[in-house]
Amino acid sequence: MVYRWIRKNEEVQSGDFSPVPKGTRCSKADIPRGASGSVSFCNITPATTYNDRMAKKKTNAKWFMEQVENEQSGLKGFIRMLGVRPESVDDIAQEAFVIAYRKLTMFERGTNFGAWLRTIARNLVRNELRRQGRRRVLANDVAEFLLSRADEKSTHPSVEVEQAEQHEQRVSALRECLQKLPERSRRLVQQRYFEELSLGVIAADEETNANNVSQILFRLRAALSDCIQKQLGNIGA
């Protein structure tokens, strides 16, 4: 059953509403803009039934879960680029989705859901940086720098949107590029990203030191980035 808040002295159109006793709980979502503390009671709109509301909620939930599926990969990439540790990226992405769901009524359908999610994620990372432990970010100063840069970028939403739209293409280009890697590089990718081994363990395996492994990974990422750019260029051509 849905209630609607009305102002204290608002004139109620006869037939449109059935007054209910003072103190009846009303859905927060149904409070009209401008209704403040002066509201004292709410009315039932006869046309809106419990079943209608549940059906709407179900539709919302279904739509939202579709968004989770579509946006999760891009959002995780965005969070990682704010300097969040890889092992904490999923956690923060999940928190962002839960908050988004909680505040779904604030989202205007038809606008960019991904951009809205990224705003929530930026705020979550900002909160993380304010915390004492800050275990979920790579390095405090670097993360703060990246966050402020992301804030700046958000003032030019078209760039962010373009990047997000390119994400799928970039992922498929990455897959192509991984296939082209020489055996040792592929093994390193396997060890680092698929088996999540530390630099030290990989170093022991490869009979080298952790610093060397880090440098090889650095070159590997640079090579993959170049390869992806090339692939995207080919697609665009």
Add this chain to the structure above:
Amino acid sequence: MTKSEKKHDSLPHQLEQQTDPVEAKEIVSFNQAMGRVVDGEPLPGDEQIVIQHLRSQPQCVQQIERHLGIDAMLFDEARCDTRAFVESVRIAIEAEETKSVFVRSVQEAIFGSTFGRSGLKCDNGDSGTQSKKWLGHSVSLALACSLLLASLIAGGVWKAAAIGEPVLVEVDRVDGTNAFAIGDKVNLRTLVLPEGAVDLRLPSGVLLECQSPLMARFEHPMRLHLSQGRVDVDVGEEGAGFTVVTPVGEVVDLGTRFAVNASVDGEVRVAVLSGQVELRSQKVGTVSLVDGEAVRLSGTQAPRRLHSVEIRNHGIDHARKDSVIHSVRDNVELPKTRRFYGLVPCGMRDGVRAYRDRKVPRWEADPSEDFPEGLLGADLIQTFQTHRFQREFQLQFSISQPSRVYIFYDARYSPPGWLTQDFVNTGIQIRSVGWSTTAVLTRGIEPDEWGKIAIPHDVWCRDLVHPASVVLGPPVLSKQDLNTTSEYEGVKPSMYGIAVQPIAPPSRNIGKATPERSRVKALLVSVQQ
């Protein structure tokens, strides 16, 4: 990676233009520091170097974003668990909704339907109103606490200790810490163990084997909150239901012995050493684990298999604290496989458990011999008998220092190629003892003079002079053996055992007949015919 590739991708193109040697050196320094920061393992000073460059050189910003972007895509590609993530979000949302409904209903039950609505009312900022509001909240809060307490006590949910009484524990064993002495009876509410290990026995008979660094607190005698560190729990007969609460969920005992390890990064590892436990997590639901299974749990991911678990070994005093074996894993990809390899540091000795999935069989010396000295105190991997049926089986592990790797292969069958190629038969045998007389595996073996059924195993070995990765194949029937038996009868070699003895510090050579000599350097394998 080839030299040409290295040259090609050694520096990003934007930065290759730089020719000034000082600048070039700085760029190399930035690249190295940034690489380590992105990898999450920075050295002291790396962050400073990176932030300075980020502030002064825009191309460095692009570069770190480029690396983080690729890094994120690679991790995402590796995890490939979109459905699991979506599912975790769905569960989290459902849990949140359920929680809010519950909290609201409790609030309403206690305070009536107007509770929590004050925020909607107009607040004119009047101090009198404010103070009345706060007074009202205090009264409400006190009332809520009293009601909650009364309801909990009346419900018998918590015992007295749950509301602040410390838990009485008795110290059973102490190792490497002066914080406790054996026999102490201590009232504990919070346990912080920066060094060493201690075994604590609770009034219920539950034994907690705590390893540093550890931070935990008791909620009550049957519920321990573990923030960091490893606790092995042996619940005994009276302690069923003992629960360890971790940052990612609860581990509820169902009559067992289990280990929980909470790491600083938020990952929790749970291993069941005997019996069964139930994992309850808001994010991943309820998962049951039985003897020999272990999982890694993190905030949002579904439980993942934990390949190996270190088994504590009280039997032998040893100088080495850590195992030289790391990253034990196999290629068995059965659905929901959660079996872990037992890794027993310095655990090789007469009578040690041989297999993870067989409780009885033990490694023992031949009755007429002493246990081979070279094997004593080696790190042991407890393997799985069931893996002998995996035709493509591969077991991989790494060693962190120069070591001698031993394989105990079923002596009744011809050795497979992967064994003869890399390993040497020492001529020594040990036995896996304690098999059932009806086991297919031991068909044809007569009980020994003490009535035990034992499978003889040849001891093979190989020296590795550098830290390395070792890959072992399956126990297979050779063509020669296939002529005399049939794989379809279930007659296959018993699963092999593995032990690793570090070469340094010096230890003794295997076999009594071999003269003793220093092993500061890697040795050639001594072969006895």
